[in-house]
Amino acid sequence: MGIYTRPVLEINLNNMVDNYLRLQKIIAPAKPSAVVKDDAYGLGADVVAKALFDKADCRDFWVAHAVEGVKIADFVSGANIYVLQGIGEDSLELFKKYRFIPVISSPEMLDFWLNHKISGIKPVIHVETGLNRLGFRTEDLDKLSDECKNDFSLVMSHLACADEKDHFMNSHQLENFKFIRHKYFPHLPACLSASDGAFLGPDFCCDMVRLGAAMYGINTAPYRPNQMKNIITLKAPVLQVKYLPKGEFVGYSATYRAGTDKKIAIVSAGYGDGLPRSLSNVGKVFFNIGKSMAEARIIGRVSMDNIICDVSSIDNLKVGDFGFFVCDDYTLDDIARDAGTISYEILSRIGKNPRFERKIIK
């Protein structure tokens, strides 16, 4: 019997590269690009970008903030690094030093850019097509000079409902985007879709697609089974297996009471490791005992460092065995469903605690 205490996050970069290459075929002839913002959704933008650059010839990367670009710059020499949140006084020097490409999303940011232009860099313009998040509305586009319009390298927008194949917003936004391209930027390459839009057909793929969630294994087309490979295994060791007598309570605020005698396991991971507290009394932990995974229900509140689960029906479980929170049999989409959120938020959370032991499979 081994005794362990640390949670372990395994990231399968081979599967990630496979997903990227599969998406590349689906969107062809549109060009793929990789979204590695939020530290590659928490997985580590440096290792993720390097794998895509080295093994999939990716030469276009999207980050949210310039500081995120700095983390990948050395690993993707010569590639385009687009910065989605744009440029400002708090990032100008990084743009100059690393030659990042800003995404300009408002008239005010455009003024800033025109006052601080970096020679040889042509920014992206972000236009509003119906999401009502970042982007120029047509009344603002009307005010742009022809010279200014010709100084961009790409026109982009973003879809609101692309994970629902038949949602009316998809065609609505596509029509808006076509209208804007035709009227204001007839000669610019265009990028409308992220990896949910990748599955909506060539009209939506335009010249370039921003591949993020699907590359990380999330099913961004949930109206049919996932075509992507899981890339994440999150597991943590059992610290204790013990008897829970009928009638006793479990966890903070005593939200669980044993209706019969039970056997419980305390597993060494919690919301501090990014496992949502909303899994309290509803989430699951899996144990690799015997031929197949055994399922245990989380009981009581998820706490910062520990999760308690009911292992009454699992024989032979012992201290030092690992409980699985994300694996091939219970993916990011599954844990997100149980936690009442989306896979993107789960993924963004679980990579961020430095106390994880990280194992990169490549």
Place this chain on the structure above:
Amino acid sequence: MGIYTRPVLEINLNNMVDNYLRLQKIIAPAKPSAVVKDDAYGLGADVVAKALFDKADCRDFWVAHAVEGVKIADFVSGANIYVLQGIGEDSLELFKKYRFIPVISSPEMLDFWLNHKISGIKPVIHVETGLNRLGFRTEDLDKLSDECKNDFSLVMSHLACADEKDHFMNSHQLENFKFIRHKYFPHLPACLSASDGAFLGPDFCCDMVRLGAAMYGINTAPYRPNQMKNIITLKAPVLQVKYLPKGEFVGYSATYRAGTDKKIAIVSAGYGDGLPRSLSNVGKVFFNIGKSMAEARIIGRVSMDNIICDVSSIDNLKVGDFGFFVCDDYTLDDIARDAGTISYEILSRIGKNPRFERKIIK
């Protein structure tokens, strides 16, 4: 007008030290100790531990994992660093090198310790009193030899419902703890309470209290107004202010539709920065316009990097102004209430994204 893109996290370590010193008075003559696990709840265990060591003479620190102890070791030379999740094969070398004190919570971990004892280190024993998380049950304590029992330095347990002053679990756990101390460890100093138990009176404070949440400004005694100072300001710049015509939708899945013409602001922070997606359509953003804070409701889904809010009633708001998500007027407890969770989970999330600009006030 300035243009900015990065979210900013301000941490007021002076207020934190004040909270610690105030708690120290409340629990006296019990000895205070500081909980800096989970990277000091995401705030940075190194700067937090150093401030407590230098300015409040704190000499006892609790982390969850040995790797977390490494981050503070250089800043708290000579202090006791207790490791709550205990010791195992994956941390033994760190215990030897840094002389951390393990918390032993199961018979199996005790066997591991007895096989790998580190000379001069006396571990803590964690006993079960009703939380049914980590800790020895009495049937396991019965099996300990006298020699073994005398080799611990401290006996600890943890309360389940200490944030509810009159919860029956409090007296139930206290009685269990007294029984165990008297029967098994009559000569050991004892530690039962964290910062919620600190307010339950001297019986609960025993010899030492583990101060965490309250020190970070959370109200751990929510049956009366908070006596602690807020230590966190989280703000992010407005990237765009724009018109939202009546009938248009906002954000992913089009969950918000404007019933009248609106003015909206897009603020540069999202769940990637730790702001829960459960704030979608219910959370608030505050703007420091004029004499007092103006409140804007979050509309549509919180996305990874951006939050959209209704600023129709806020005059003079402009791009580059900052929206506040946590501040003295809207604390961790307030945002947790709106997000449907507890302040601890909010705090644990928001510090973890390296794209924040961090400002330490000390």
